[in-house]
Amino acid sequence: MWKWLHPYADPERAYKLSGTLFPWFAILAGLLIAVGTTWGLVFAPTDYQQGDSYRIIFIHVPAASMSMAAYMGMATAAFIGLVWQIKLADWAAASIAPIGAVITFIALFTGAAWGKPMWGAWWVWDARLTSELVLLFLYLGVISLYASFEDKVLAARAAGILAIVGVINIPIIKYSVEWWSSLHQPSTIRITEKSTMSTEMLYPLLINILGFGLMIGAITIVRFRAEILARNGMRPWVRELAKAEEVK
Protein backbone atom coordinates (compact mmCIF):
# COMPACT_ATOMS: atom_id res chain seq x y z
CA MET A 1 0.00 0.00 0.00
CA TRP A 2 2.81 2.41 0.87
CA LYS A 3 4.40 1.86 -2.50
CA TRP A 4 1.13 2.76 -4.16
CA LEU A 5 0.51 5.76 -1.90
CA HIS A 6 3.99 7.15 -2.11
CA PRO A 7 3.77 9.00 -5.46
CA TYR A 8 0.76 10.93 -4.12
CA ALA A 9 2.96 12.27 -1.33
CA ASP A 10 4.68 14.33 -4.01
CA PRO A 11 3.34 17.91 -3.66
CA GLU A 12 2.90 18.48 -7.39
CA ARG A 13 0.90 15.29 -7.86
CA ALA A 14 -1.18 16.00 -4.78
CA TYR A 15 -1.86 19.49 -6.16
CA LYS A 16 -3.04 18.08 -9.48
CA LEU A 17 -5.02 15.18 -8.04
CA SER A 18 -6.87 17.42 -5.58
CA GLY A 19 -7.58 19.78 -8.48
CA THR A 20 -9.32 16.99 -10.42
CA LEU A 21 -11.31 15.92 -7.36
CA PHE A 22 -12.47 19.43 -6.49
CA PRO A 23 -15.37 19.87 -8.99
CA TRP A 24 -16.96 16.59 -7.84
CA PHE A 25 -16.95 17.67 -4.23
CA ALA A 26 -18.12 21.20 -5.01
CA ILE A 27 -20.95 20.26 -7.39
CA LEU A 28 -22.27 17.42 -5.21
CA ALA A 29 -22.08 19.57 -2.08
CA GLY A 30 -23.96 22.43 -3.76
CA LEU A 31 -26.66 20.12 -5.08
CA LEU A 32 -27.18 18.25 -1.81
CA ILE A 33 -27.31 21.39 0.33
CA ALA A 34 -29.74 23.06 -2.10
CA VAL A 35 -32.05 20.01 -2.06
CA GLY A 36 -31.73 19.34 1.69
CA THR A 37 -32.30 22.97 2.69
CA THR A 38 -35.28 23.53 0.39
CA TRP A 39 -36.81 20.22 1.48
CA GLY A 40 -36.23 21.06 5.14
CA LEU A 41 -37.52 24.63 4.96
CA VAL A 42 -40.53 24.19 2.67
CA PHE A 43 -41.61 20.56 2.46
CA ALA A 44 -40.75 18.85 5.74
CA PRO A 45 -43.75 18.69 8.09
CA THR A 46 -44.06 21.14 10.97
CA ASP A 47 -43.02 19.67 14.33
CA TYR A 48 -45.99 19.07 16.63
CA GLN A 49 -44.07 20.30 19.69
CA GLN A 50 -41.64 22.92 18.40
CA GLY A 51 -43.60 24.30 15.45
CA ASP A 52 -41.49 25.74 12.66
CA SER A 53 -38.60 26.70 14.96
CA TYR A 54 -37.30 23.15 14.60
CA ARG A 55 -36.37 23.94 10.97
CA ILE A 56 -33.09 25.27 12.38
CA ILE A 57 -32.18 21.58 12.81
CA PHE A 58 -31.39 21.31 9.08
CA ILE A 59 -28.28 23.43 9.56
CA HIS A 60 -27.66 22.96 13.29
CA VAL A 61 -27.22 19.17 13.27
CA PRO A 62 -25.15 19.00 10.05
CA ALA A 63 -22.87 21.77 11.36
CA ALA A 64 -22.52 20.17 14.80
CA SER A 65 -21.88 16.62 13.58
CA MET A 66 -19.49 17.77 10.86
CA SER A 67 -17.62 20.03 13.31
CA MET A 68 -16.68 16.82 15.14
CA ALA A 69 -16.01 14.82 11.97
CA ALA A 70 -13.78 17.60 10.61
CA TYR A 71 -11.90 17.62 13.91
CA MET A 72 -11.27 13.87 13.62
CA GLY A 73 -10.09 14.40 10.05
CA MET A 74 -7.74 17.17 11.14
CA ALA A 75 -6.38 15.15 14.08
CA THR A 76 -5.84 12.08 11.86
CA ALA A 77 -3.92 14.17 9.33
CA ALA A 78 -1.90 15.76 12.15
CA PHE A 79 -1.11 12.29 13.54
CA ILE A 80 0.09 11.02 10.14
CA GLY A 81 2.17 14.15 9.72
CA LEU A 82 3.70 13.78 13.16
CA VAL A 83 4.45 10.04 13.05
CA TRP A 84 5.45 9.48 9.41
CA GLN A 85 6.64 13.08 8.82
CA ILE A 86 4.52 13.48 5.72
CA LYS A 87 4.36 17.22 5.16
CA LEU A 88 1.28 16.96 2.95
CA ALA A 89 -0.64 15.58 5.94
CA ASP A 90 0.47 18.57 8.02
CA TRP A 91 -0.74 20.93 5.32
CA ALA A 92 -4.06 19.10 5.13
CA ALA A 93 -4.51 19.48 8.90
CA ALA A 94 -3.69 23.18 8.66
CA SER A 95 -6.24 23.59 5.86
CA ILE A 96 -9.05 21.95 7.83
CA ALA A 97 -8.63 24.00 11.05
CA PRO A 98 -10.18 27.33 9.90
CA ILE A 99 -13.06 25.50 8.20
CA GLY A 100 -13.73 23.51 11.37
CA ALA A 101 -13.72 26.71 13.41
CA VAL A 102 -16.36 28.33 11.16
CA ILE A 103 -18.54 25.19 11.19
CA THR A 104 -18.29 24.95 14.98
CA PHE A 105 -19.26 28.61 15.28
CA ILE A 106 -22.30 27.95 13.07
CA ALA A 107 -23.29 24.97 15.26
CA LEU A 108 -23.04 27.12 18.40
CA PHE A 109 -24.82 30.12 16.88
CA THR A 110 -27.73 28.18 15.38
CA GLY A 111 -27.98 26.27 18.66
CA ALA A 112 -28.31 29.54 20.55
CA ALA A 113 -30.93 30.85 18.12
CA TRP A 114 -32.87 27.62 18.58
CA GLY A 115 -32.37 27.55 22.34
CA LYS A 116 -33.82 31.02 22.87
CA PRO A 117 -37.38 30.25 21.69
CA MET A 118 -37.37 26.65 23.03
CA TRP A 119 -35.52 26.89 26.36
CA GLY A 120 -35.89 30.62 26.93
CA ALA A 121 -32.14 31.18 26.97
CA TRP A 122 -29.52 31.85 24.30
CA TRP A 123 -26.90 30.06 26.32
CA VAL A 124 -26.65 27.75 29.33
CA TRP A 125 -23.46 26.29 30.82
CA ASP A 126 -24.53 22.78 30.04
CA ALA A 127 -22.15 19.89 29.26
CA ARG A 128 -23.05 19.66 25.56
CA LEU A 129 -22.82 23.38 24.89
CA THR A 130 -19.68 23.86 26.94
CA SER A 131 -17.81 20.97 25.32
CA GLU A 132 -18.76 22.26 21.86
CA LEU A 133 -17.42 25.68 22.90
CA VAL A 134 -14.18 23.96 23.96
CA LEU A 135 -14.06 22.48 20.43
CA LEU A 136 -14.15 26.00 18.99
CA PHE A 137 -11.24 27.01 21.25
CA LEU A 138 -9.29 23.90 20.20
CA TYR A 139 -9.70 24.87 16.55
CA LEU A 140 -8.65 28.45 17.32
CA GLY A 141 -5.65 27.11 19.27
CA VAL A 142 -4.54 24.96 16.33
CA ILE A 143 -4.94 27.90 13.91
CA SER A 144 -2.93 30.28 16.09
CA LEU A 145 -0.17 27.77 16.85
CA TYR A 146 0.27 27.05 13.15
CA ALA A 147 0.36 30.78 12.40
CA SER A 148 2.78 31.60 15.22
CA PHE A 149 5.93 29.99 13.84
CA GLU A 150 7.86 31.15 10.79
CA ASP A 151 9.27 27.61 10.50
CA LYS A 152 6.22 25.67 9.30
CA VAL A 153 7.68 22.24 10.16
CA LEU A 154 7.90 23.33 13.79
CA ALA A 155 4.51 25.06 13.55
CA ALA A 156 2.86 21.88 12.24
CA ARG A 157 4.39 19.86 15.07
CA ALA A 158 3.12 22.23 17.77
CA ALA A 159 -0.35 22.55 16.22
CA GLY A 160 -0.48 18.80 15.55
CA ILE A 161 0.18 17.87 19.17
CA LEU A 162 -2.61 20.19 20.34
CA ALA A 163 -4.97 18.72 17.70
CA ILE A 164 -4.21 15.16 18.82
CA VAL A 165 -4.57 15.88 22.55
CA GLY A 166 -7.86 17.67 21.82
CA VAL A 167 -9.40 14.45 20.44
CA ILE A 168 -10.34 13.63 24.05
CA ASN A 169 -13.03 16.31 23.73
CA ILE A 170 -14.85 14.51 20.90
CA PRO A 171 -16.35 11.60 22.93
CA ILE A 172 -17.14 14.12 25.65
CA ILE A 173 -19.27 16.14 23.21
CA LYS A 174 -20.84 13.00 21.75
CA TYR A 175 -21.85 11.40 25.05
CA SER A 176 -22.37 14.56 27.11
CA VAL A 177 -26.15 14.29 26.75
CA GLU A 178 -26.05 10.75 28.17
CA TRP A 179 -23.42 11.22 30.89
CA TRP A 180 -24.84 14.38 32.41
CA SER A 181 -28.38 15.58 32.76
CA SER A 182 -28.73 18.14 30.04
CA LEU A 183 -31.13 20.67 28.68
CA HIS A 184 -29.98 19.60 25.23
CA GLN A 185 -32.13 16.93 23.64
CA PRO A 186 -30.50 13.54 22.92
CA SER A 187 -29.67 12.62 19.34
CA THR A 188 -32.64 12.05 17.05
CA ILE A 189 -30.72 10.00 14.50
CA ARG A 190 -30.00 6.45 15.60
CA ILE A 191 -27.70 4.16 13.67
CA THR A 192 -28.62 0.84 15.27
CA GLU A 193 -32.27 1.37 16.09
CA LYS A 194 -35.17 3.26 14.58
CA SER A 195 -34.60 7.00 14.52
CA THR A 196 -36.92 9.03 16.71
CA MET A 197 -37.86 11.35 13.88
CA SER A 198 -40.23 10.88 10.96
CA THR A 199 -38.60 10.01 7.64
CA GLU A 200 -39.94 13.20 6.03
CA MET A 201 -37.77 15.15 8.46
CA LEU A 202 -34.93 12.61 8.52
CA TYR A 203 -34.19 12.51 4.77
CA PRO A 204 -33.55 16.24 4.28
CA LEU A 205 -31.45 16.18 7.45
CA LEU A 206 -29.29 13.30 6.21
CA ILE A 207 -28.94 14.98 2.80
CA ASN A 208 -27.72 18.18 4.45
CA ILE A 209 -25.30 16.28 6.70
CA LEU A 210 -23.77 14.65 3.62
CA GLY A 211 -23.82 18.00 1.79
CA PHE A 212 -22.01 19.75 4.66
CA GLY A 213 -19.42 16.97 4.73
CA LEU A 214 -18.74 17.32 1.00
CA MET A 215 -18.67 21.12 1.28
CA ILE A 216 -16.03 20.88 4.01
CA GLY A 217 -14.14 18.51 1.70
CA ALA A 218 -14.36 21.00 -1.18
CA ILE A 219 -13.18 23.99 0.87
CA THR A 220 -10.41 21.84 2.38
CA ILE A 221 -9.18 21.06 -1.15
CA VAL A 222 -9.11 24.76 -2.07
CA ARG A 223 -7.14 25.70 1.05
CA PHE A 224 -4.90 22.63 0.78
CA ARG A 225 -3.88 23.57 -2.76
CA ALA A 226 -3.04 27.14 -1.70
CA GLU A 227 -1.06 25.74 1.24
CA ILE A 228 0.92 23.41 -1.07
CA LEU A 229 1.85 26.40 -3.26
CA ALA A 230 2.79 28.55 -0.25
CA ARG A 231 5.09 25.85 1.18
CA ASN A 232 6.75 25.04 -2.16
CA GLY A 233 7.57 28.55 -3.38
CA MET A 234 11.11 27.49 -4.33
CA ARG A 235 10.05 24.66 -6.64
CA PRO A 236 10.21 25.32 -10.39
CA TRP A 237 6.64 24.12 -11.07
CA VAL A 238 5.24 26.55 -8.49
CA ARG A 239 7.42 29.38 -9.85
CA GLU A 240 6.01 28.77 -13.31
CA LEU A 241 2.46 29.04 -11.93
CA ALA A 242 3.48 32.25 -10.12
CA LYS A 243 4.89 33.74 -13.33
CA ALA A 244 1.70 32.91 -15.20
CA GLU A 245 -0.41 34.48 -12.44
CA GLU A 246 1.66 37.68 -12.46
CA VAL A 247 1.06 38.19 -16.16
CA LYS A 248 -2.73 37.97 -15.70
Add this chain to the structure above:
Amino acid sequence: MMQFDSISDFFNMGGYAFYVWLSYGVTFFCLATLIITSARQKRKVLIDIAKKMDREERLKETRSTKS
Protein backbone atom coordinates in the same frame (compact mmCIF):
# COMPACT_ATOMS: atom_id res chain seq x y z
CA MET B 1 -46.06 18.49 0.15
CA MET B 2 -45.68 22.23 0.60
CA GLN B 3 -46.12 23.16 4.27
CA PHE B 4 -46.97 26.84 3.80
CA ASP B 5 -50.03 28.39 2.16
CA SER B 6 -48.34 31.57 0.94
CA ILE B 7 -45.00 33.29 0.66
CA SER B 8 -45.74 35.53 3.66
CA ASP B 9 -46.75 32.41 5.59
CA PHE B 10 -43.40 30.90 4.66
CA PHE B 11 -41.44 33.97 5.77
CA ASN B 12 -43.38 34.05 9.02
CA MET B 13 -42.18 30.52 9.95
CA GLY B 14 -45.10 29.92 12.32
CA GLY B 15 -44.09 32.93 14.41
CA TYR B 16 -40.43 31.90 14.69
CA ALA B 17 -39.29 34.01 11.72
CA PHE B 18 -36.64 35.91 13.70
CA TYR B 19 -34.86 32.82 15.03
CA VAL B 20 -35.11 30.71 11.88
CA TRP B 21 -33.97 33.45 9.46
CA LEU B 22 -31.29 34.65 11.88
CA SER B 23 -29.86 31.12 11.91
CA TYR B 24 -29.99 30.66 8.16
CA GLY B 25 -28.74 34.21 7.49
CA VAL B 26 -25.73 33.97 9.80
CA THR B 27 -24.88 30.49 8.45
CA PHE B 28 -25.03 31.76 4.88
CA PHE B 29 -22.92 34.80 5.68
CA CYS B 30 -20.24 32.76 7.51
CA LEU B 31 -20.00 30.12 4.78
CA ALA B 32 -19.91 32.74 2.00
CA THR B 33 -17.09 34.60 3.77
CA LEU B 34 -15.15 31.36 4.32
CA ILE B 35 -15.55 30.29 0.69
CA ILE B 36 -14.57 33.70 -0.75
CA THR B 37 -11.47 34.08 1.45
CA SER B 38 -10.43 30.48 0.73
CA ALA B 39 -10.85 30.96 -3.02
CA ARG B 40 -8.73 34.14 -3.00
CA GLN B 41 -5.85 32.47 -1.13
CA LYS B 42 -4.26 30.79 -4.16
CA ARG B 43 -3.86 33.99 -6.18
CA LYS B 44 -2.42 35.83 -3.20
CA VAL B 45 0.15 33.08 -2.57
CA LEU B 46 1.22 33.03 -6.24
CA ILE B 47 1.52 36.84 -6.43
CA ASP B 48 3.69 36.80 -3.29
CA ILE B 49 5.96 34.17 -4.83
CA ALA B 50 6.18 36.16 -8.08
CA LYS B 51 7.15 39.30 -6.16
CA LYS B 52 9.83 37.37 -4.35
CA MET B 53 11.15 36.08 -7.68
CA ASP B 54 11.31 39.66 -9.05
CA ARG B 55 13.27 40.76 -5.98
CA GLU B 56 15.74 37.91 -6.45
CA GLU B 57 16.10 38.86 -10.12
CA ARG B 58 16.88 42.49 -9.29
CA LEU B 59 19.41 41.45 -6.65
CA LYS B 60 21.18 39.26 -9.17
CA GLU B 61 21.32 42.11 -11.70
CA THR B 62 22.83 44.66 -9.31
CA ARG B 63 25.41 42.11 -8.23
CA SER B 64 26.49 41.35 -11.79
CA THR B 65 26.79 45.05 -12.77
CA LYS B 66 28.99 45.80 -9.73
CA SER B 67 31.56 43.14 -10.41
